[in-house]
Amino acid sequence: MKPRIGVFVCHCGLNIAATVEVSEVVKAIKDYPGVVHAQDYIYMCSDPGQELVRKAIREKNLTGLVMSNCSPSLHERTFRNLAASEGLNPYLVEVANIREYCSWPHQGDKETATKKALTIIKATIERVKRNQALVPLIVPLQKRVLVLGGGVAGMQTALDIAEGGYPVTILEKEAYLGGRVRQLDRTFISLESAPDLVNEMIDRTLKQPNIEVLTTAQIENLSGYVGNFEVRIRQQIPWVDPDKCNGCEACITACPAEVPSAFDRGLVTRKAIDWTPGERSGDKSIFLDHQVCRRVTHQENCTACQEACKEGAIAYPEDRFIEQTYGAIVVATGHDLYRKSALTEYAEDPDVLDALQFERMLAEDGPTGGKVMRPSDGKVPKEVVFVQCAGSRDPDKHFPYCSKVCCMYTCKEARRYKEKVPDGQAYLFYIDIRSTGKGYEEFVKESVEKERLLYLKGKVSKIARQGDKLLVLGGDTITGVQVEIEADLVVLAMATVPNPGAKELARLLNINTDPYGFIQEAHPKLAPVETLTAGIYLAGTSQAPKDIPHTIYQAGGAASKILSLFSRKELVHEPLVARVDTEICAGCGYCRDNCAFQAVDVDPIRKKAVVNEALCEGCGACATACPSGAIQVKNLDSKQVFDMISIVTQDYSLQP
Amino acid sequence: MKIPYYPGCTLKTKAKDLEDSAIAAAKVLDIEMEELPRWNCCGTVYSLASDDLIHQVGSIRNLVRVKEQGANQVVTLCSMCYNTLKRANEFFLADEEKQDRINRYMDEEIDYTGDVAVVHLLEILRDEVGMEKIKAAVKKPLTGLKVSPYYGCMLLRPASIGIDNTERPTVMEDLLRALGAEVIDDPYKTECCGAYQTVNRKDVVVTCVHSILTSAQRNGAEVIALSCPLCDFNLDNRQKDILQTYKGFHPIPVLYFTQLMAIAFGLDESVCRFELSYNDPRPLLKSKGLIE
Ligand SMILES: Cc1cc2nc3c(=O)[nH]c(=O)nc-3n(C[C@H](O)[C@H](O)[C@H](O)COP(=O)(O)OP(=O)(O)OC[C@H]3O[C@@H](n4cnc5c(N)ncnc54)[C@H](O)[C@@H]3O)c2cc1C
Numbered sequence: 042m043k044p045r046i047g048v049f050v051c052h053c054g055l056n057i058a059a060t061v062e063v064s065e066v067v068k069a070i071k072d073y074p075g076v077v078h079a080q081d082y083i084y085m086c087s088d089p090g091q092e093l094v095r096k097a098i099r100e101k102n103l104t105g106l107v108m109s110n111c112s113p114s115l116h117e118r119t120f121r122n123l124a125a126s127e128g129l130n131p132y133l134v135e136v137a138n139i140r141e142y143c144s145w146p147h148q149g150d151k152e153t154a155t156k157k158a159l160t161i162i163k164a165t166i167e168r169v170k171r172n173q174a175l176v177p178l179i180v181p182l183q184k185r186v187l188v189l190g191g192g193v194a195g196m197q198t199a200l201d202i203a204e205g206g207y208p209v210t211i212l213e214k215e216a217y218l219g220g221r222v223r224q225l226d227r228t229f230i231s232l233e234s235a236p237d238l239v240n241e242m243i244d245r246t247l248k249q250p251n252i253e254v255l256t257t258a259q260i261e262n263l264s265g266y267v268g269n270f271e272v273r274i275r276q277q278i279p280w281v282d283p284d285k286c287n288g289c290e291a292c293i294t295a296c297p298a299e300v301p302s303a304f305d306r307g308l309v310t311r312k313a314i315d316w317t318p319g320e321r322s323g324d325k326s327i328f329l330d331h332q333v334c335r336r337v338t339h340q341e342n343c344t345a346c347q348e349a350c351k352e353g354a355i356a357y358p359e360d361r362f363i364e365q366t367y368g369a370i371v372v373a374t375g376h377d378l379y380r381k382s383a384l385t386e387y388a389e390d391p392d393v394l395d396a397l398q399f400e401r402m403l404a405e406d407g408p409t410g411g412k413v414m415r416p417s418d419g420k421v422p423k424e425v426v427f428v429q430c431a432g433s434r435d436p437d438k439h440f441p442y443c444s445k446v447c448c449m450y451t452c453k454e455a456r457r458y459k460e461k462v463p464d465g466q467a468y469l470f471y472i473d474i475r476s477t478g479k480g481y482e483e484f485v486k487e488s489v490e491k492e493r494l495l496y497l498k499g500k501v502s503k504i505a506r507q508g509d510k511l512l513v514l515g516g517d518t519i520t521g522v523q524v525e526i527e528a529d530l531v532v533l534a535m536a537t538v539p540n541p542g543a544k545e546l547a548r549l550l551n552i553n554t555d556p557y558g559f560i561q562e563a564h565p566k567l568a569p570v571e572t573l574t575a576g577i578y579l580a581g582t583s584q585a586p587k588d589i590p591h592t593i594y595q596a597g598g599a600a601s602k603i604l605s606l607f608s609r610k611e612l613v614h615e616p617l618v619a620r621v622d623t624e625i626c627a628g629c630g631y632c633r634d635n636c637a638f639q640a641v642d643v644d645p646i647r648k649k650a651v652v653n654e655a656l657c658e659g660c661g662a663c664a665t666a667c668p669s670g671a672i673q674v675k676n677l678d679s680k681q682v683f684d685m686i687s688i689v690t691q692d693y694s695l696q697p
Numbered sequence: 698m699k700i701p702y703y704p705g706c707t708l709k710t711k712a713k714d715l716e717d718s719a720i721a722a723a724k725v726l727d728i729e730m731e732e733l734p735r736w737n738c739c740g741t742v743y744s745l746a747s748d749d750l751i752h753q754v755g756s757i758r759n760l761v762r763v764k765e766q767g768a769n770q771v772v773t774l775c776s777m778c779y780n781t782l783k784r785a786n787e788f789f790l791a792d793e794e795k796q797d798r799i800n801r802y803m804d805e806e807i808d809y810t811g812d813v814a815v816v817h818l819l820e821i822l823r824d825e826v827g828m829e830k831i832k833a834a835v836k837k838p839l840t841g842l843k844v845s846p847y848y849g850c851m852l853l854r855p856a857s858i859g860i861d862n863t864e865r866p867t868v869m870e871d872l873l874r875a876l877g878a879e880v881i882d883d884p885y886k887t888e889c890c891g892a893y894q895t896v897n898r899k900d901v902v903v904t905c906v907h908s909i910l911t912s913a914q915r916n917g918a919e920v921i922a923l924s925c926p927l928c929d930f931n932l933d934n935r936q937k938d939i940l941q942t943y944k945g946f947h948p949i950p951v952l953y954f955t956q957l958m959a960i961a962f963g964l965d966e967s968v969c970r971f972e973l974s975y976n977d978p979r980p981l982l983k984s985k986g987l988i989e
């Protein structure tokens with residue numbers, strides 16, 4: 042069939058018309074081979090403009106449209122929808138961008154601009170001549186969500202999605218839910234109990250019928266794409282049977298493996314088999330931590346606990362693997378604190394704590410029962426120095442970023458200290474006090490006045506053991522004096538860093554991290570809960586340091602994105618994907634090696650490239666890599682590209 | 698081993714005790730420190746304080762002298778010389794255009810290309826001799842002598858040229874332990890001594906040094922060990938001024954680490970030139986049975 046193409050040239054007010062001689066363009070293109078209709082109008086996207094296009098399609102029986110106007114990112118969709126409603130396949134419509142590519146950069150040079158506009162339009166006509174009518178791809182959508190991490194971010198996202206009616210699996214690498222918040226004492230600014238706050242959330246999570254919680258579990262492998270992620274999960278089966286265990290502690294006594302307790306941040310030790318860390322009071326149970334057990338760490342055949350147990354509650358089964366398909370994944374793997382030893386100017390000393398250690402000391406369920414004491418000798422500390430920005434805002438030696446929460450939690454911790462030790466003195470070294478949440482500034486002011494917190498604007502240059510005391514050297518930049526404090530205890534507000542393993546996890550999920558290992562969002566402003574991989578979302582401190590309220594906002598954002606994804610029956614994917622001509626393909630795999638989306642693979646038996654259309658973004662990297670032109674992107678194949686190049690280079694071609 | 702040695706001005710005058718004891722002690726460890734011929738001023742504060750190329754010329758010329766000896770390493774004793782020479786080298790290496798200009802200006806036989814390593818004697822002791830060999834050379838262990846090492850800034854800062862961890866150096870501690878001394882860890886060991894403020898703001902130096910010395914004493918130190926003649930002047934001679942401001946202050950002797958090496962190696966006391974110290978260390982050393 043002979044092509045019957047319509048060319049529509051838009052003035053865009055004066056945006057195009059002031060620079061491109063529109064009427065000349067129409068005159069010149071009217072008789073171009075294949076064109077049966079050419080027309081200009083002041084605003085082609087307006088209702089009357091669109092009506093002109095509709096009319097032409099109907100009356101002239103057009104087989105393709107070349108819309109010569111602004112960038113395709115603005116109105117390609119408009120005109121493709123228009124074509125579809127007139128019964129013309131939308132993929133037979135292409136935009137010739139004569140605004141951004143022509144009239145704007147060539148203002149004041151009408152001759153050049155008019156000539157160039159004609160070239161762009163002619164090239165697009167040649168492309169449209171070979172365009173095929175395509176139909177969008179339909180991809181099935183598995184409406185089930187995997188949440189990685191069972192902190193407040195993970196639980197909130199799971200709750201929101203589960204309440205929307207979809208099944209969710211939470212994978213938590215530890216034995217307990219709640220993440221860092223479970224380790225805290227109270228929370229700013231309400232000073233409510235952190236365990237109460239998080240336990241209430243854990244209860245709701247465990248009771249929600251649509252949520253499945255897998256503790257001591259991690260993701261092992263991932264393949265697939267949005268709507269259809271194939272996930273392999275590894276879960277450690279508890280080695281202690283809770284139904285048989287009577288809590289006699291015989292196993293704990295027998296176990297030879299004693300390590301610093303991770304939950305209590307090393308303030309006390311625990312056995313490999315011991316009470317479950319972070320559990321809510323009332324449901325205490327024995328937990329055998331595989332990561333610490335000598336059977337795993339030393340590959341020994343230790344059976345001390347099994348032998349000690351009179352109830353026969355202990356066995357050592359192998360890990361189990363679960364395979365499941367998920368439509369969407371949420372990364373909520375949270376944060377950790379930078380290690381104290383990185384700050385070499387500060388002594389490694391039992392009385393120098395990081396802020397989480399101090400939270401454990403303040404917490405009633407902590408190793409001291411909430412009593413503040415010096416770890417070195419158990420005395421109540423009377424002079425406590427808090428150091429803010431420890432490792433943060435230090436581009437030369439540590440991290441350039443602000444950790445966002447430490448100004449607030451340091452104030453909270455100092456205030457809690459003073460409540461417990463009213464005759465003690467709290468000194469807080471700071472650079473600035475960043476209290477930018479609702480009610481935060483008021484909280485700081487109130488704490489300073491009520492508890493006489495002594496804020497000193499400056500940095501601490503040295504912390505050293507000096508007999509019974511810790512010598513703290515610092516500066517107070519407001520009075521300009523050097524400060525020396527003989528402290529009993531020092532608390533470092535260490536920089537927030539991603540949880541260890543975040544980089545490896547990101548690699549496994551094929552998503553990006555920022556230079557510090559936080560998960561990279563798709564766009565800092567407009568897509569803060571998405572990653573660049575469709576179907577993978579993020580929430581909480583895995584993305585950047587933030588407090589609980591902001592974590593909850595982001596969790597809600599991620600959940601609503603997924604609920605909106607799931608509101609569709611199925612997923613629709615652009616049909617502009619790569620296609621392999623199996624008669625030419627030699628199976629060399631260059632296309633596979635060049636695809637950033639892992640969308641091509643070589644069939645090992647047939648030795649032919651195979652495109653996964655659901656993953657293909659139509660970028661064309663494979664087509665440029667293929668030595669024989671066997672793989673081509675639909676509606677932008679090599680013939681079309683060469684036709685367009687011939688038009689563009691017409692003036693330069695060598696005349697014989 | 699033989700190694701060219703850059704003394705610098707102070708070691709030929711006020712700090713003769715550092716030079717004599719160092720050369721003698723190094724010899725015990727088979728290190729031959731050969732004074733560089735035709736050495737000139739290291740550059741001191743001028744080369745550190747200004748970006749002008751002309752201020753680097755003096756420093757670089759010394760490194761050319763090293764090359765003239767067919768060597769690629771030069772050892773220093775004074776912390777300040779170490780710092781200026783090493784940083785001049787760094788400055789030189791960072792910019793090819795500057796290298797070219799300095800070379801043209803110097804008009805020396807040998808063009809300098811940045812290939813001379815500037816090292817401090819402490820580095821040689823740690824990295825090339827090793828503490829085990831030093832221990833083996835000890836004849837009179839400094840048993841019971843409570844020594845607090847003091848680094849000051851020039852050996853450690855900036856971090857790029859430091860001989861050890863900027864905040865937690867241990868090289869002098871390791872050396873003193875090898876010599877049998879009891880090492881006192883003083884938190885002020887890397888704090889500023891006041892440096893050249895000693896010329897026109899004595900009071901600043903008095904405050905700094907008072908903190909350093911009293912902290913060391915609080916931790917039990919009987920003597921301070923250091924490597925820099927300027928630190929030595931401030932920590933030792935300025936004690937006279939400290940006594941005027943702080944009545945309760947008890948003077949404490951200050952020695953170069955090389956003097957302690959010489960004693961421990963059983964060398965003749967004369968190489969230590971104790972008469973140059975402001976606070977005579979001899980009564981203390983005698984009481985410990987380390988000298989006659
Ligand atoms: C000392 C301190 C005090 C604080 N005080 C307050 C306060 O008073 N008020 C406030 O609003 N905020 C406070 N915060 C901030 C608060 O802790 C965070 O906002 C909150 O913990 C963020 O929750 P999250 O779920 O993003 O991360 P996390 O709490 O870190 O939880 C992440 C979870 O993911 C799990 N996980 C990690 N990797 C994996 C993996 N690969 N697979 C499976 N699971 C994984 C972890 O085990 C953890 O359970 C404080 C923070 C600190 C450090």
Ligand code: SF4
Nearest residue numbers: 296334335343345346
């Ligand atoms: S197997 Fe041995 S090391 Fe492991 S928990 Fe039991 S007693 Fe402890």
Ligand code: SF4
Nearest residue numbers: 430433443444447448
């Ligand atoms: S939140 Fe405050 S303490 Fe923490 S890094 Fe930022 S400014 Fe420093």
Ligand code: SF4
Nearest residue numbers: 636657658660661663
């Ligand atoms: S077009 Fe791009 S996304 Fe699609 S298979 Fe080729 S390289 Fe991968």
